[in-house]
Amino acid sequence: MDYKIAFGIKNNRSRQLFKRMPTGQADSQHESGRSELFAIFRSMISNNQIDTKNKLEKGMKFKISRFKEQIKRTKPHKHDDYYELILLSEGEGFHSIETEKFVVSPPECYFLKPGQLHFWEFTSIPKGFVVLFKEEEFDDLRESELKTIYRKLASSSRFSIPSGDFPEPILNELLHEYQRNTAYSHQIIHGLLAALFGKLLAFSDSQLPRQNTVPAIFERFRQLLPEETPRLHKVREFASLLNTSPQNLNAICRKQANRSASELISAQLLLEAKRYILHTDNTIAEIAELLSFSDASNFVKFFKKAEGKTPVQFRKQYFQ
Missing domain, CATH: 1.10.10.60 (Homeodomain-like)
Known part of the structure; x- marks a missing residue:
């Protein structure tokens, strides 16, 4: 199953307009460019509300797929009541989360919490994985380690992954088990998620703020x-x-x-x-x-x- 993205506009003119115009051009051209940029941006969004996406079908608590390998500009949008873990191994461009704009620099990981607004502006083909999950996915676990780990990860929107350490084997196993959907897939997926989250936490430990137990x-x-x-x-x-x-x-x-x-x-x-x-x-x-x-x-x-x-x-x- 491919990760479905709601795409916005695509043309070279719009891409050029999102860059600052060279110093020295006539003010009228600058104003015209800004006006056109504003019009293009407005054409990408809903008239009076921010789109909310729900990529988990009713009853689903978990989903994994490969990131769509296309150069597209996505519309600003939020996600419903689930977390989104995006792991990129390739790609260039920008990822805006709320009012913060990140330069896409794989290998890296983005952790989006429910309700966060974001959109992509890719300039080269992205490759990676998208993991969607609801918090209740882990409610039936006897141990709380998995929930504790992902809450620590969620304290930062982005962190880098050391070169050569992209966890592709675990992600491929997760995708394979998700697609197989056997009687024991649920337990296997929990185990693989624990391994993935643990690995990511080890990567990100130096990049995340230290936290005490939260009441x-x-x-x-x-x-x-x-x-x-x-x-x-x-x-x-x-x-x-x-x-x-x-x-x-x-x-x-x-x-x-x-x-x-x-x-x-x-x-x-x-x-x-x-x-x-x-x-x-x-x-x-x-x-x-x-x-x-x-x-x-x-x-x-x-x-x-x-x-x-x-x-x-x-x-x-x-x-x-």
């Missing part, structure tokens, strides 16, 4: 943030969902993240705002409504306080 209430708060932030803005609202007090939630957040619960909520709200500003053509008033602000002016004040510029200025600057 369950903070882990749940982090899960709720992307789910509830567009609707909820206040610490007391999240505290109520977690059956704790705002004071206790703030104390836990400060201990675990060096930031208050309010600061973490604002950071998530800002991330959601940037998604809509950069990856949809919604007006500022429409974005304010989508993010549950009382009016556009309050949204603009919130955004400017955080970014030092208005949403309109932020959108315009991104496409310069």
